[in-house]
Amino acid sequence: MLNHSEVPPESISHDNRFDLSTTELKEIAKKLRRHVITMTATAGSGHPGGSLSAADIITALYFKVLRHSPQNPQWPDRDRFILSKGHAAPILYAALAETGYFPVAELETLRKLNSHLQGHADRKFTRGVEMSSGSLGMGLSFAIGVALAARLDSKAYRTYVLLSDGECEEGQTWEAALSAAQFKLDNLTAIVDYNGIQLSGWIRDIMNLEPFTEKWQAFGWHTIDIDGHDFDQILSAYQEAEKIKGKPIVIVAHTIKGKGVSFMENNVAFHGKAPTREEAERALKELK
Amino acid sequence: MAEASTRETYGKTLVELGRQNKDIVVLDADLSPSTMTSFFAREFPDRFFDCGLEEQNMVGIAAGLAASGKIVFVSSFAIFASCRCFDQLRLCLSQPELNVKIVATHGGITVGEDGASHQAIEDLALYCALPGFTVIVPADAIEAAESIRVAASDYGPFYIRLSRPKTPIIYPEGYHFILGKAVTMRQGQDATIIATGIMVAKALEAADVLARQGIDCRVINMHTLKPLDEAVVVKAASETGAIVVAEEHLAQGGLGSRVAQAVAREKPVSMEFVNLGDRYAVSGRAEELLQRYGLTARDIEESVKSVVKRKQHLQAR
Numbered sequence: 001m002l003n004h005s006e007v008p009p010e011s012i013s014h015d016n017r018f019d020l021s022t023t024e025l026k027e028i029a030k031k032l033r034r035h036v037i038t039m040t041a042t043a044g045s046g047h048p049g050g051s052l053s054a055a056d057i058i059t060a061l062y063f064k065v066l067r068h069s070p071q072n073p074q075w076p077d078r079d080r081f082i083l084s085k086g087h088a089a090p091i092l093y094a095a096l097a098e099t100g101y102f103p104v105a106e107l108e109t110l111r112k113l114n115s116h117l118q119g120h121a122d123r124k125f126t127r128g129v130e131m132s133s134g135s136l137g138m139g140l141s142f143a144i145g146v147a148l149a150a151r152l153d154s155k156a157y158r159t160y161v162l163l164s165d166g167e168c169e170e171g172q173t174w175e176a177a178l179s180a181a182q183f184k185l186d187n188l189t190a191i192v193d194y195n196g197i198q199l200s201g202w203i204r205d206i207m208n209l210e211p212f213t214e215k216w217q218a219f220g221w222h223t224i225d226i227d228g229h230d231f232d233q234i235l236s237a238y239q240e241a242e243k244i245k246g247k248p249i250v251i252v253a254h255t256i257k258g259k260g261v262s263f264m265e266n267n268v269a270f271h272g273k274a275p276t277r278e279e280a281e282r283a284l285k286e287l288k
Numbered sequence: 289m290a291e292a293s294t295r296e297t298y299g300k301t302l303v304e305l306g307r308q309n310k311d312i313v314v315l316d317a318d319l320s321p322s323t324m325t326s327f328f329a330r331e332f333p334d335r336f337f338d339c340g341l342e343e344q345n346m347v348g349i350a351a352g353l354a355a356s357g358k359i360v361f362v363s364s365f366a367i368f369a370s371c372r373c374f375d376q377l378r379l380c381l382s383q384p385e386l387n388v389k390i391v392a393t394h395g396g397i398t399v400g401e402d403g404a405s406h407q408a409i410e411d412l413a414l415y416c417a418l419p420g421f422t423v424i425v426p427a428d429a430i431e432a433a434e435s436i437r438v439a440a441s442d443y444g445p446f447y448i449r450l451s452r453p454k455t456p457i458i459y460p461e462g463y464h465f466i467l468g469k470a471v472t473m474r475q476g477q478d479a480t481i482i483a484t485g486i487m488v489a490k491a492l493e494a495a496d497v498l499a500r501q502g503i504d505c506r507v508i509n510m511h512t513l514k515p516l517d518e519a520v521v522v523k524a525a526s527e528t529g530a531i532v533v534a535e536e537h538l539a540q541g542g543l544g545s546r547v548a549q550a551v552a553r554e555k556p557v558s559m560e561f562v563n564l565g566d567r568y569a570v571s572g573r574a575e576e577l578l579q580r581y582g583l584t585a586r587d588i589e590e591s592v593k594s595v596v597k598r599k600q601h602l603q604a605r
Contacts, residue, residue, distance in 0.1 A: 122383070122384075123355075123384050124383065124384055124385070130355070131351070131352075131355065131380075131384070132379055132380070132383050132384050133379070134379065135375050135378075135379045137344075138344075138348050138376060138379060138380055139348075140348075141344070141345045141346075141347070141348020141349050141351075141352070141376075141380075142348045142349070142351050142352040142355070142380060143352060144345075144348070144349045144352060145348065145349040145350060145351055145352020145353040145354070145355070145356065146352040146353075146355065146356050147352075148337065148349065148352070148353060149352065149353050149356030149357065149358055150356070152313070152334070152335065152358070153356075153357075171344075172342075172344040172345055172348070172376070175342035175344060175345035176342075176345045176348065178340070178342070179339060179340065179342060179345055179349070182340075183337070
């Protein structure tokens with residue numbers, strides 16, 4: 001198992017991409033999932049379901065795809081990752097800690113007074129968090145601004161933004177979808193964590209998004225549908241995205257809410273409820 | 289009195305700033321011919337982004353540009369630049385304290401004929417409720433230009449409210465604007481009128497009339513609502529013992545509320561308020577509406593007389 005805290009700082013280059021196999025990525029994702037369980041159980045609140053569904057998408061980004069520099073979070077040429085679904089903060093914090101932005105031990109302070117790990121992602125408090133989120137539907141707009149700045153400054157960095165499926169019910173998401181296409185932002189990749197469940201039930205029962213991929217196509221985006229838990233598909237989607245010219249790219253990642261823990265999978269209850277101590281123990285056993 | 293348009297001044301000042309600093313970018317929501325950001329768009333097409341009728345998206349894009357080192361000016365009509373995107377202002381600009389300047393034109397009821405849907409009369413309350421925001425209402429075109437330059441050089445989120453009609457010029461060329469420092473336009477001992485925006489010229493007019501009637505009025509231009517120059521307010525309360533606050537805004541949450549809070553805490557004195565009360569206005573010409581809704585020099589004059597009477601009554605007790 002890779003342990004980045006053992007990597008001497010001087011050996012970490014700005015281009016912090018690791019040469020990892022799919023098997024190694026799977027192990028890292030499992031480790032991040034364990035953090036999510038422990039963090040939310042310790043906090044006694046939080047959103048484990050949507051963190052677990054995004055674990056593989058985020059692992060692939062932080063451990064393989066992003067050019068970033070945990071020792072120098074403000075490195076101007078870094079690729080940007082924006083978490084629009086701010087309630088999935090635990091999985092982002094886990095990835096940031098395991099890549100060296102801050103000590104892993106601090107993860108257990110999630111949601112506690114004086115912690116830098118706020119309940120929803122907040123750029124004012126946490127090293128490596130590009131933007132605050134929590135009110136849904138805003139991250140894609142911010143990402144567009146970041147991508148436009150790259151173009152203005154002739155910089156090669158790419159901007160990635162992770163949306164929830166539920167937040168695609170927000171009108172602003174579609175305002176942003178229109179404008180990213182209008183501005184021809186081929187340096188922008190959105191990923192939708194399409195786990196099909198929102199706070200109070202199945203999306204198809206509450207506010208159906210289908211036909212979903214077709215909507216993005218109609219808005220002028222290049223679309224890639226993948227299994228959001230298959231690393232080969234995730235990585236090849238990120239690679240494909242880098243080659244697209246003249247339009248923004250959306251990866252519709254079909255995922256399972258609560259993925260990795262049998263009793264949390266597809267369970268609406270774990271959208272915004274932390275596991276109890278006993279549930280956490282069972283979950284951690286499954287994630288061994 | 290000579291008149292000039294604050295929004296035209298804005299358009300010209302933006303171009304001047306754009307020439308000096310290539311990090312300045314401008315966003316608009318399909319209103320650039322009216323907000324006059326069109327001047328900037330013409331000269332710097334690469335640094336101008338028309339976001340269409342997407343005010344919420346526009347605020348988010350502005351945040352992303354600002355987080356990437358740009359100085360971002362965002363324009364629309366005051367009503368859309370406040371009510372339409374308030375949650376975005378809160379999460380994307382106020383909480384992270386990003387360097388975005390919202391310069392809104394068509395503030396207040398002097399928008400006129402377009403009617404209540406287009407009249408921003410709650411924008412100051414909304415922006416003053418956002419921690420970290422600096423809120424400015426220039427009194428004339430000269431102050432507008434000065435405040436826009438200051439906004440460009442000062443870090444942090446700003447809201448500047450401009451008007452649709454031309455407004456009287458009250459400052460000489462060369463006037464130096466100091467952020468958060470109110471301007472005493474006229475000294476006086478009997479009462480103080482604290483005004484902002486278009487009401488400053490009306491306050492000066494009222495003070496002239498009152499002077500002829502033997503009432504010696506101080507007039508303060510409170511161009512910066514937030515942070516409020518509390519020192520000048522307290523000094524006015526101590527020295528004149530009576531305060532009238534005049535603004536083109538609803539009664540709640542604007543300059544009146546902010547001044548009253550400072551007065552109540554530091555030096556309670558009699559106060560009167562000239563504003564729109566708790567109601568929406570209608571379509572009509574700007575001057576007609578100001579008459580109808582009690583925002584004239586005459587209304588300020590009446591309020592001063594009333595507050596001075598109360599002050600004397602209190603002193604006699």
